[in-house]
Amino acid sequence: MKQKQQQKSYATREKILTAAEAEFAEKGFYGARVDAIAEASGVNKRMIYAHFESKEKLYSRVLLAVYERFADLDESFMTEDESPIACIRNIVIGSFQSLAESPHLVRSLMWANLMRGNLMPKSDLAKVKAPGIEYIKKQIARGKEMGVFKPDADEYQTVLSLMNFCFSYFSNLHTMSAILETDMNTAEQINKRAEYITSIILEYLCI
Amino acid sequence: MKQKQQQKSYATREKILTAAEAEFAEKGFYGARVDAIAEASGVNKRMIYAHFESKEKLYSRVLLAVYERFADLDESFMTEDESPIACIRNIVIGSFQSLAESPHLVRSLMWANLMRGNLMPKSDLAKVKAPGIEYIKKQIARGKEMGVFKPDADEYQTVLSLMNFCFSYFSNLHTMSAILETDMNTAEQINKRAEYITSIILEYLCI
DNA sequence: AAAAAAAGTAACTAAACGGTTATTTTTCTG
DNA sequence: CAGAAAAATAACCGTTTAGTTACTTTTTTT
Numbered sequence: 350m351k352q353k354q355q356q357k358s359y360a361t362r363e364k365i366l367t368a369a370e371a372e373f374a375e376k377g378f379y380g381a382r383v384d385a386i387a388e389a390s391g392v393n394k395r396m397i398y399a400h401f402e403s404k405e406k407l408y409s410r411v412l413l414a415v416y417e418r419f420a421d422l423d424e425s426f427m428t429e430d431e432s433p434i435a436c437i438r439n440i441v442i443g444s445f446q447s448l449a450e451s452p453h454l455v456r457s458l459m460w461a462n463l464m465r466g467n468l469m470p471k472s473d474l475a476k477v478k479a480p481g482i483e484y485i486k487k488q489i490a491r492g493k494e495m496g497v498f499k500p501d502a503d504e505y506q507t508v509l510s511l512m513n514f515c516f517s518y519f520s521n522l523h524t525m526s527a528i529l530e531t532d533m534n535t536a537e538q539i540n541k542r543a544e545y546i547t548s549i550i551l552e553y554l555c556i
Numbered sequence: 557m558k559q560k561q562q563q564k565s566y567a568t569r570e571k572i573l574t575a576a577e578a579e580f581a582e583k584g585f586y587g588a589r590v591d592a593i594a595e596a597s598g599v600n601k602r603m604i605y606a607h608f609e610s611k612e613k614l615y616s617r618v619l620l621a622v623y624e625r626f627a628d629l630d631e632s633f634m635t636e637d638e639s640p641i642a643c644i645r646n647i648v649i650g651s652f653q654s655l656a657e658s659p660h661l662v663r664s665l666m667w668a669n670l671m672r673g674n675l676m677p678k679s680d681l682a683k684v685k686a687p688g689i690e691y692i693k694k695q696i697a698r699g700k701e702m703g704v705f706k707p708d709a710d711e712y713q714t715v716l717s718l719m720n721f722c723f724s725y726f727s728n729l730h731t732m733s734a735i736l737e738t739d740m741n742t743a744e745q746i747n748k749r750a751e752y753i754t755s756i757i758l759e760y761l762c763i
Numbered sequence: 764a765a766a767a768a769a770a771g772t773a774a775c776t777a778a779a780c781g782g783t784t785a786t787t788t789t790t791c792t793g
Numbered sequence: 794c795a796g797a798a799a800a801a802t803a804a805c806c807g808t809t810t811a812g813t814t815a816c817t818t819t820t821t822t823t
Contacts, residue, residue: 354769354820361770377670379587383811393772395813404811456670462730463584463666474734482735506752509732514717517724523669525716527681528689545713549760561790561799568800590781600802605782 362400364390369411374453377460378408378468405468413470415457416477422447422454423481433492437511437554438547440485444515445543449536455519485511489554498554507554514546569607571597576604576618581660584667585615585675612675620677622664623684629654629661630688640699644718644761645754647692651722652750656743662726692718696761705761714761721753 368390372381383404387394401407426443428436448455461469485508492498518539526533533539575597579588590611594601608614633650635643655662668676692715699705725746733740740746 352821357820358770377584377586379584382809384809393770394811395773396771398812399770458731459666459670459727462728463663463670465730466734474731475737478735503752505736506749509736509749510721510752510756512732512735513724513728514721516728517720520666520727521669521720521723523672524665524681525719527673528685528719529712529716530682542713542716545710549717549756552760553756559791564790565800589779591779600800601781602783602803603801606800611781 361390361392361396364392365397365400365407366411366414368392369407370414370453370457373408373411373460374456378404378464381408383407408468409470412457412461412468415454415461416470416474418451419454419458420477420481422451423478423484427481427484433488433495433497434551434555436488437492437551440488440511441515441547441550442543444511445518445539445546448515448519449539452519455516458516459520482508492554497556499556502554507550510550514550515543518542518546568597568599568603571599572604572607572614573618573621575599576614577621577660577664580615580618580667581663585611585671588615590614615675616677619664619668619675622661622668623677623681625658626661626665627684627688629658630685630691634688634691640695640702640704641758641762643695644699644758647695647718648722648754648757649750651718652725652746652753655722655726656746659726662723665723666727689715699761704763706763709761714757717757721757722750725749725753 365386368386369381372386372389375381381404383394383397386407387397397407401410422444425447426436426439428439431439486504489498489502489504489507493500493502518533522533531538533542572593575593576588579593579596582588588611590601590604593614594604604614608617629651632654633643633646635646638646693711696705696709696711696714700707700709725740729741738745740749
């Protein structure tokens with residue numbers, strides 16, 4: 350009952366996706382080479398077209414996976430049993446840790462920004478990220494109810510900060526390291542920054 | 557005394573650079589096409605190679621100009637006669653305004669980050685940005701001396717924030733607009749964010 | 764085990780691309 | 794204004810690249 354065949358087909362599909370993600374993350378859509386993906390995955394180029402029609406569709410498919418993994422990172426900090434302050438702290442520290450471990454992801458999202466929605470998967474980034482956003486909003490609301498956060502603290506701006514302040518440390522690593530003449534890509538520097546971001550956001554939020 | 561010739565030569569050089577900057581900003585190094593630059597500038601392709609040897613050297617040359625314009629933006633906020641608080645505010649508001657007006661610049665710097673120093677001009681980003689950095693440090697020091705800023709406020713982290721918080725609003729416009737389901741690229745949203753960034757940084761700095 | 768179907772391979776193609784050559788036009792110099 | 798020098802043009806070239814074709818091998822079905 351056609352098992353071996355399906356398994357092999359699935360395996361090559363995965364091999365292609367893995368290699369493609371690395372290639373696209375490294376070189377972007379235009380710089381990536383289909384032949385390079387074929388070689389890196391150990392799969393015949395023909396098979397890439399058999400599974401994913403075109404380079405563009407493959408990119409789109411890869412990006413979909415990237416988005417999902419990006420959203421999955423949020424789960425690391427989505428705990429319920431702690432104080433709002435502890436939760437905000439977990440979001441920042443957790444995000445820094447996750448992003449530090451996923452340079453491919455950071456690069457893929459940077460390429461996506463530069464593509465301005467071109468060759469983007471139909472699936473909504475909004476949808477996959479919604480639970481994470483909701484969680485953040487909930488913690489802010491909880492902090493306000495509990496009287497530890499300022500009642501007029503801007504929820505929308507805070508959500509944006511929590512995402513941008515963490516992400517931009519990694520997306521601008523190269524330029525900023527050059528400008529500030531430091532190697533910002535060390536555990537020590539990353540931890541310091543995470544602590545600082547935690548404190549600047551909490552200082553804004555807390556009464 | 558060979559004037560007309562020099563003038564024309566200089567003019568075509570500039571036409572090439574202008575077209576190249578737009579093309580590279582839009583598509584990146586790999587996506588940009590030399591033929592497209594030739595056509596957009598109305599200059600024969602041969603002339604591109606006469607002036608700039610190769611596509612890579614042209615890119616490097618364009619990036620040099622980008623870096624300089626990036627540094628030039630700093631001059632818009634480098635005033636001396638105001639209070640440290642007003643100066644910090646000017647930095648943020650000025651940066652938001654400048655970046656909002658220079659989408660090409662933002663994109664070029666994003667590409668530069670993704671290139672990780674590859675094909676970069678020799679000229680140091682650190683050098684051109686130094687005056688702006690110095691200015692910021694000076695204002696922080698002045699604020700501390702005057703007793704309006706906390707003595708233990710982290711200078712380095714604040715410099716990084718002033719740069720990253722402004723830049724990342726624009727570099728992540730697309731992704732964030734998608735996630736938050738808002739058009740963040742409107743004057744109103746940009747101004748709101750600039751005000752918020754001003755206040756969060758000042759809240760951290762001020763006693 | 765034979766026929767059918769799916770997976771995989773290698774060699775190929777047409778177009779695009781970075782870069783060049785051969786030539787003409789324009790400008791400068793004496 | 795003649796000859797040299799520089800600027801500009803168009804047509805071309807070798808490679809690379811996304812995508813395909815024709816063929817072989819493996820797996821499934823009957």
